[in-house]
Amino acid sequence: MIRTRSLFRRGAAVATAGAVALLLAACGSDDDGSAGHHGKDDAAASGPAASKEDRNAADVTFAKGMIPHHRQAVEMADLAPGRAASDEVKKLAADIKKAQGPEIETLSGWLDSWGEEVPAEGGMDHSMHGSAGGMMSAEDMKELEEAKGAAFDTAFMEMMIEHHEGAVAMAETERADGAYPPVKKMAGEIISAQEAEIDAMESLLDKG
Numbered sequence: 001m002i003r004t005r006s007l008f009r010r011g012a013a014v015a016t017a018g019a020v021a022l023l024l025a026a027c028g029s030d031d032d033g034s035a036g037h038h039g040k041d042d043a044a045a046s047g048p049a050a051s052k053e054d055r056n057a058a059d060v061t062f063a064k065g066m067i068p069h070h071r072q073a074v075e076m077a078d079l080a081p082g083r084a085a086s087d088e089v090k091k092l093a094a095d096i097k098k099a100q101g102p103e104i105e106t107l108s109g110w111l112d113s114w115g116e117e118v119p120a121e122g123g124m125d126h127s128m129h130g131s132a133g134g135m136m137s138a139e140d141m142k143e144l145e146e147a148k149g150a151a152f153d154t155a156f157m158e159m160m161i162e163h164h165e166g167a168v169a170m171a172e173t174e175r176a177d178g179a180y181p182p183v184k185k186m187a188g189e190i191i192s193a194q195e196a197e198i199d200a201m202e203s204l205l206d207k208g
Contacts, residue, residue, distance in 0.1 A: 058177035060116055062187065063107040065133065065170055067119050070100040070107075072135060073163055076144060080156060085149040088204055089156055092197065096160070099193060103186065110183065134166020154208065157201040164194040 073096055080093030108118045136144070136159055147155045171187035171194075178184045 055110075055114060055180040055183070056178065058174060059180045059183045060111070060114065062170060062174035062178060062183060063111050064116070064119055066167065066190075067104055067107050067111075069133060069135065069163075069167055069170070070104045071121070073097075073100050073160070073167075074104075075141075076136070076156065076160060076163070079144060079152075083148050083152040084156065086153045086204070088200075089153045092160075092200065093156070096197070103190075106186065110180075133170060134163040136163065150208075154205065157205055161198050161201050164198050168194050168198075 077093035077097040080090050084090045084093065111118045140159060144152070144155050144159060168191050171190040174187040175184050175191070178187065
């Protein structure tokens with residue numbers, strides 16, 4: 001995998017984030033759902049109990065899109081301990097899993113509390129959506145699974161930069177269009193954390 005390919009696809013991933021949001025909005029309904037906040041962790045428990053009026057279609061779209069997006073990032077991170085050569089890449093992967101695993105639980109709790117369906121495992125995975133929103137294709141994941149050592153480190157970082165850029169685009173849409181304060185707060189945290197990780201990965205790639 002060469003870096004020029006990654007740079008081209010990263011731009012395409014950001015451009016497709018809006019299309020993914022529209023697709024997910026069609027799947028989510030703002031007419032269903034009942035009051036009551038799930039409160040799975042501190043982020044979910046912040047603020048008053050959620051009601052139908054507290055959230056809007058953008059909040060539902062964001063939650064339904066970010067859950068499978070995070071799941072794939074965790075899947076990618078799980079490959080690092082046995083394949084990465086760099087301690088920095090191993091730590092980065094561990095940090096990604098540590099941050100995004102709990103966010104999946106929080107997002108699922110919000111959807112439950114709104115009476116919305118939580119995306120099933122594989123419901124928006126790489127086999128269905130390719131690079132939409134920064135999601136990796138089945139071919140990308142196979143390449144990553146087969147790589148080892150320095151080749152894995154490079155592929156992991158290039159793919160994760162693209163993946164992160166898709167998440168940032170989704171989070172920026174939520175901050176602009178969402179209504180539920182805890183969801184907008186999470187979106188802001190995702191932007192800050194993932195932009196910092198993008199910078200770190202780009203610096204590591206430049207050194208390599």
